[in-house]
Amino acid sequence: MILELWCRANNAVKRGDPLALRRSSGRETMTPAARGASMTIASHALTPMLRKLRLWRHLTAREEEALLNLPHHVISTDRLQTLVNDGDVVSHAWLILSGFCVRFKIVGDGGRQILSIHMMGDLLDLQNAILGVADHGIQTLTKCEMARIPLAAIKTLTDVEPNIKDTLWFDTLVDGSIHREWVANVGRRSGKTRVAHLLCEFALKLEAVHPGDQLKYELPMTQEQLADATGLTSVHVNRVLQALAADGLIQRVTSKSILIGDWKKLATAGDFNRSYLHLDAAVRRAGTS
Amino acid sequence: MILELWCRANNAVKRGDPLALRRSSGRETMTPAARGASMTIASHALTPMLRKLRLWRHLTAREEEALLNLPHHVISTDRLQTLVNDGDVVSHAWLILSGFCVRFKIVGDGGRQILSIHMMGDLLDLQNAILGVADHGIQTLTKCEMARIPLAAIKTLTDVEPNIKDTLWFDTLVDGSIHREWVANVGRRSGKTRVAHLLCEFALKLEAVHPGDQLKYELPMTQEQLADATGLTSVHVNRVLQALAADGLIQRVTSKSILIGDWKKLATAGDFNRSYLHLDAAVRRAGTS
DNA sequence: CGCGAATTTGATCGGTTTCAAGGACCGTGG
DNA sequence: CCACGGTCCTTGAAACCGATCAAATTCGCG
Structure with missing residues (x-):
């Protein structure tokens, strides 16, 4: 039921022709028409990100506008899709518009450890993208709508908007804080x-x-x-x-x-x-x- | 023996009158004379930080100079000193000049979980400082020499030197990556x-x-x-x-x-x-x- | 309704903890 | 230089939490 509410909250996002992520390739496929659509129509698709970032720092109207205008395209995924694998070279960040994802690692004996759980508004994989090579995988728990944002665009934006950079840095620091709590949780x-x-x-x-x-x-x-x-x-x-x-x-x-x-x-x-x-x-x- | 080597490597640091950290208060005490000394004499005290940051990104000579000129004072600690407690309001970062420290959390039943182990050149507690309130404690494992750097100075510097900000951000992201590995380590x-x-x-x-x-x-x-x-x-x-x-x-x-x-x-x-x-x-x- | 996935239950096994005691090491002071 | 005290390491035996294995049941969904 909560999921339904969220979908309604996100109804600004046009989903006329949701693009399924191919399980085999792990990369999104998109017709030129669809790409154009997502770039222009979904002008407020990224709003869930603002709700989150406002928790960390005050953003001016201009800064919020700039964030919303980040180039991106919106993708619909099935549940249990692996979006990123450990070791991938990463050049995009993922923003969750609806649904739930986890970050995870596979250890030597095949066991899996989930590292964090994510939901609407969470900016995933900025860590992986900045570090260049993914040190963990990302998987959807449910059907998700995700916005894929090129790291280059984030870099360009944060270079001229220091407050946005500080906010995103803060966001990754909170991620780190949650990691620390999890170390204590599973360890002790x-x-x-x-x-x-x-x-x-x-x-x-x-x-x-x-x-x-x-x-x-x-x-x-x-x-x-x-x-x-x-x-x-x-x-x-x-x-x-x-x-x-x-x-x-x-x-x-x-x-x-x-x-x-x-x-x-x-x-x-x-x-x-x-x-x-x-x-x-x-x-x-x-x-x- | 390794510790000895490091002391030699750090011999630019004047330690004539090491200032012991009071166990009870957890805050450093410092005579005005000593404060002056550490500010001026130890002009290259922060070099261990460069060795670390160079691993992450290229720094220009000017940027390195600016980092070395960060205001700070140097403190000598005993082993097993708690420098920061969970919940503290934090306004400084710690740089390890020599010795070893850990970050830790105490859980409900009194158990302790060490979150990470740190050594020369590691910039500790930048996370806590930026987040404002410490979500974990910091303790020395050995006798240490630490430089205490005001967050305000780091902020001022990173606001005019974006590449330094990016480098420090990267440093905190690597911390996060290590946290993730530890979650998997203790979890699975x-x-x-x-x-x-x-x-x-x-x-x-x-x-x-x-x-x-x-x-x-x-x-x-x-x-x-x-x-x-x-x-x-x-x-x-x-x-x-x-x-x-x-x-x-x-x-x-x-x-x-x-x-x-x-x-x-x-x-x-x-x-x-x-x-x-x-x-x-x-x-x-x-x-x- | 029927199938596959997910949950539930029982019995047993094993890695790790707990508790307790003895021994080694190290810095300190006499 | 040795004696001393405290911290740290080591060892053994028993108890326990959680894992493992296997099977039955329920749930979700087309």
Whole structure:
């Protein structure tokens, strides 16, 4: 249901002829007509990015305009599409317009570790693009609409708009902060705590991009993906979810629909402290300056 | 012994009257005379930073000069000093001139997770400073010499020197890449693999700032700290180290001195692929442009 | 309705933790 | 130079959390 709301929120994006990403090639294909369409019609396609960046720093109207005018094209993907592979040479950033994605790594024994979960407004892969070679993969969890933005255009823009560069830098720093929390999460917390922590993080990130009461939401992940994110197995995740439900911390209407029964208790069980998300950065900044 | 070499390399730094950091307050104390001394005499104190930043991007002579002229003062610390606590309001960055530091988090049950290990030339806490509130702590592993640089000065400099800003941004992105590798390391690898991976990473980072054969080095960490970095217990780290030695992957002359017996085997055992360190970024950049 | 994917359950196994105690090392002071 | 004390390393045995394996059940969807 939340997904539906988002689609409505994004209805400025023309999707008359959504372009499916080919699973085999991993690169988008696009007719000249479609390319032209996405460049001109979808002039406000990038608005989800603003909602996110405004959390970090104040942007002037001119700066926001410049961000919206970044060249891009919009792509529709199936679920479970791998957009970027570890080792790829990357020259574009991805912006999520709708849907959910993860970043991940594959380790030697074939195990997979999800590094972060992303949603509408998140600018993905700017890290990979600036570093030049991808050190991790990117995969969609659900059907997504993504905007593909050339790094060169971002460079050109940030070179003349220092405040935008600072904002994007800040955005990547928050990513780093979340990584650090995840290191602690998978390194030093029990299975139950890890899962509870993830549920809290997801609720708060949802709330940030889509204000409203996010105590009930659809978790766009299978238990196996949840396991990959928490460093557990899917079997154990299943048992942990049951335990959380038994304690009344969550209720599970369907398998993926999470209803947080008691936020305070869940946050305590998840050893969750929102400060690492830095969601109050703009508020704090405004208050002190 | 490596530490000795480094001290010699840093002998431009005047340390006549090292200023001990007070354990209780966590803030440096400094006589006016000493402050003046560190500002003027140690004009090349910041050179270790250049060696690191040159790995990421080319810097012009003027830019390097500007970086060296950043206002700062030099501080000597004991081992196990906590320089920054989670939650601190941060207005300075720390540059390591000699010695080793870690970044860490404390989780709910009192457990500690080390997030990254740092050495000469590493610019610490720029993340915390830009984000405003520290989301993690910083502690010295050994006696260190640190330069404390006001964030305001870095801001002023990077606003007029975009290439320096890009370089520092790149530096924080590499930090993020290392964080991602650590998430995968503690999340999805066995104890033995985790420890082997850490030993490989440390050798390579040493090599980067202090070229020479780093197959033998002093690991500036106790087994308990190794455990905090790998998400294990010190008892288990002890057993893992013995196992690695039994397999001939490492030799242990003293408890902390690591001699890598077979780099290839250790890298394989540690599922280690250096690409996430992005140490070849400058090389690659030079080759393609 | 029927198929494949995802969830759930049970039983067993094993890597890692925990607890506890002994021993080695190192810096310090006498 | 040695004695001392504290930190760190090492070892053993037992307990436990989470993994593994396998099978049954439910869910989602065309």
